[in-house]
Amino acid sequence: MSDNVLRILTAIVAIATGSVGTFAIFYGLNLLVERLPRLWKDRLLPWVYMGPAMVMLTAYLVLPTLRTLYLSFLDSRSVKFVGLKNYAFALTNPDMVIAFRNNLLWLLLVSGISVGLGLIIAVLVDRVKYESAAKSLIFLPMAISFVGASVIWRFIYAFKPAGTDQIGLLNALRQTFGLKPLGWLIQRDGVLEPVWAGLGLDNLSPLPTLLPLNTLALIIIMIWLQTGFCMVLLSAAVKGIPKDVLEAARIDGANEFQIFRRIIIPMIMPTITVVATTVVVAVLKVFDIVYVMTGGNLDTDVIASRMIKEMFNFRNFGRGSAIATMLLLAVIPVMVTNIRRFTQQEANR
Amino acid sequence: MKIAKSAKTAWFQRLPLHLAVVTISLLWTLPTAGLFISSFRRQDALLQNGWWTVFQHPFDVTQFHIGNYIDVLASQGMGQAFINSLVIAIPATVIPISIATFAAYALAWMQFPGRQTLFVVIVGLLVVPLQMTLIPVLRAYNELGLAGSFLAVWLAHTGYGLPLGIYLLRNYIGSLPRDLIEAAAVDGASHLKIFTRLIVPLSMPAIASFAVFQFLWVWNDLLVALVYLGGNQNVAPVTLVLRNLVGDRGQDWHLLTAGAFISMVVPLAVFFALQRYFVRGLLAGSVKG
Numbered sequence: 318m319s320d321n322v323l324r325i326l327t328a329i330v331a332i333a334t335g336s337v338g339t340f341a342i343f344y345g346l347n348l349l350v351e352r353l354p355r356l357w358k359d360r361l362l363p364w365v366y367m368g369p370a371m372v373m374l375t376a377y378l379v380l381p382t383l384r385t386l387y388l389s390f391l392d393s394r395s396v397k398f399v400g401l402k403n404y405a406f407a408l409t410n411p412d413m414v415i416a417f418r419n420n421l422l423w424l425l426l427v428s429g430i431s432v433g434l435g436l437i438i439a440v441l442v443d444r445v446k447y448e449s450a451a452k453s454l455i456f457l458p459m460a461i462s463f464v465g466a467s468v469i470w471r472f473i474y475a476f477k478p479a480g481t482d483q484i485g486l487l488n489a490l491r492q493t494f495g496l497k498p499l500g501w502l503i504q505r506d507g508v509l510e511p512v513w514a515g516l517g518l519d520n521l522s523p524l525p526t527l528l529p530l531n532t533l534a535l536i537i538i539m540i541w542l543q544t545g546f547c548m549v550l551l552s553a554a555v556k557g558i559p560k561d562v563l564e565a566a567r568i569d570g571a572n573e574f575q576i577f578r579r580i581i582i583p584m585i586m587p588t589i590t591v592v593a594t595t596v597v598v599a600v601l602k603v604f605d606i607v608y609v610m611t612g613g614n615l616d617t618d619v620i621a622s623r624m625i626k627e628m629f630n631f632r633n634f635g636r637g638s639a640i641a642t643m644l645l646l647a648v649i650p651v652m653v654t655n656i657r658r659f660t661q662q663e664a665n666r
Numbered sequence: 667m668k669i670a671k672s673a674k675t676a677w678f679q680r681l682p683l684h685l686a687v688v689t690i691s692l693l694w695t696l697p698t699a700g701l702f703i704s705s706f707r708r709q710d711a712l713l714q715n716g717w718w719t720v721f722q723h724p725f726d727v728t729q730f731h732i733g734n735y736i737d738v739l740a741s742q743g744m745g746q747a748f749i750n751s752l753v754i755a756i757p758a759t760v761i762p763i764s765i766a767t768f769a770a771y772a773l774a775w776m777q778f779p780g781r782q783t784l785f786v787v788i789v790g791l792l793v794v795p796l797q798m799t800l801i802p803v804l805r806a807y808n809e810l811g812l813a814g815s816f817l818a819v820w821l822a823h824t825g826y827g828l829p830l831g832i833y834l835l836r837n838y839i840g841s842l843p844r845d846l847i848e849a850a851a852v853d854g855a856s857h858l859k860i861f862t863r864l865i866v867p868l869s870m871p872a873i874a875s876f877a878v879f880q881f882l883w884v885w886n887d888l889l890v891a892l893v894y895l896g897g898n899q900n901v902a903p904v905t906l907v908l909r910n911l912v913g914d915r916g917q918d919w920h921l922l923t924a925g926a927f928i929s930m931v932v933p934l935a936v937f938f939a940l941q942r943y944f945v946r947g948l949l950a951g952s953v954k955g
Binding site for chain 2: 331370485541
């Protein structure tokens with residue numbers, strides 16, 4: 318108990334130094350610079366304001382990134398130069414190839430479905446009176462951590478042998494319809510026991526080898542988390558469409574579906590792009606869900622979780638750095654687009 | 667063409683719309699609701715049948731108890747972790763706010779060489795994957811003896827949160843009316859005075875948005891805590907303890923459900939109380955990954 322009191326005291330001191338302290342630094346430096354001749358004052362003051370931010374950004378983002386780039390060309394203990402060996406590993410190792418395949422599935426399915434679904438929901442809720450309540454419920458998962466969401470979904474995927482009462486919602490549903498319960502997080506693909514076994518859809522059998530069931534189960538969690546985010550941003554864009562444009566189309570005899578395809582989608586295309594890229598970046602970095610749900614076992618690893626494995630479990634800093642660098646390379650197009658969009662925005666200001 | 671539709675047919679035509687919206691809303695709530703109900707069920711009941719069976723006797727309150735919460739808080743270290751999470755998240759929110767606000771003001775309203783370049787760099791840093799920084803920072807921490815301390819995560823979260831904070835606040839502060847700031851400068855107000863008396867009060871909505879965003883991000887973070895706090899259970903936040911619980915006691919649903927809900931209660935409260943600011947932060951910060 319006294320331990321906790323100490324802890325809370327530490328927190329209070331930290332909050333005090335954090336807010337009052339940083340402010341005191343700014344204030345003190347400001348006072349010092351104010352005493353200088355005007356010319357020097359005008360030159361130095363901006364750096365007093367920028368200084369702490371620049372120090373933190375350099376120490377935690379710029380330098381480590383450069384250092385990781387450098388480490389990616391060294392061996393596991395960061396002693397010997399090994400050229401591109403770590404990259405060769407990252408691109409050809411069978412486990413890494415699976416991680417790449419999984420990441421591709423994650424990217425396609427999460428961005429496609431959560432943006433698509435988010436857009437449809439955004440347009441639908443715009444037409445009902447209880448819009449804000451519905452939006453809150455769908456948006457709610459955004460506040461939940463990946464770990465919390467993983468526990469929620471582990472419960473939904475829970476598996477008990479056939480014949481007993483299922484505690485997992487999905488297997489209980491399957492059992493109600495007379496289907497065998499599935500090990501959602503265990504099954505690599507549908508070969509062992511296709512999802513649709515017993516539904517009379519046997520001609521679908523070549524498909525399952527392409528779809529690893531356990532990875533799909535993890536992807537659904539991310540879709541559940543991200544759809545609300547997409548919906549909120551797209552809904553703001555949908556509301557931004559001038560009412561008279563929609564009204565004019567309706568008078569011209571366009572039906573709701575035509576309005577959606579020919580007017581709403583083209584008009585909010587810029588927002589759709591921004592939302593999709595945001596989801597893509599989030600998916601690239603996803604690690605928690607895989608780490609908590611399966612630990613990356615049974616072919617469920619993605620690039621970000623492989624990186625942690627190489628770094629933590631195998632202590633191979635060269636390979637870990639090379640894998641991290643691949644992640645960075647993947648987000649560089651997004652980075653360039655952001656910078657370009659920003660410079661345009663500034664030019665119009 | 668029929669102009670006057672009876673209210674009844676209009677209602678029927680809109681039925682599919684209502685059905686779709688209500689179904690989706692329920693579907694999205696169901697997973698969390700199931701967890702919530704389960705967290706109050708007894709251990710043996712949880713393993714015997716699904717949470718939906720409680721609706722067979724909806725008025726039988728004896729099937730619920732709060733023992734799971736007491737268990738997980740006291741014996742599984744969740745209570746300690748809850749305090750740790752607060753100790754981590756509050757400073758990791760306050761520190762970046764003050765640093766970012768000063769920097770944002772300089773970038774928006776002060777003249778200095780390289781200003782534009784600096785801001786472009788910050789926009790670029792928005793999407794740098796954290797994974798890119800873990801190994802060097804962890805090594806530096808190990809050498810400095812910082813690994814496993816609160817300070818390590820406070821500073822790391824400050825560094826990682828700054829690009830978004832500066833970006834968001836600079837855009838907001840930069841859009842304040844120029845006349846206002848120039849008038850104050852003409853009256854002889856120093857930069858510090860303009861900053862504290864004018865900029866900070868006017869920027870409160872943006873500061874609040876960033877605060878909510880950063881707080882939720884830190885509270886929900888697993889990666890930074892896992893890497894920089896390592897196995898130090900004394901400082902582990904709720905996410906880390908919950909993840910260990912999944913690893914060690916994956917079938918003890920009475921602990922997992924209650925534990926998960928404890929880890930979610932603060933974000934959910936923040937979410938419901940400050941949803942407006944959270945959404946605004948999201949809208950402004952949707953370039954961050």
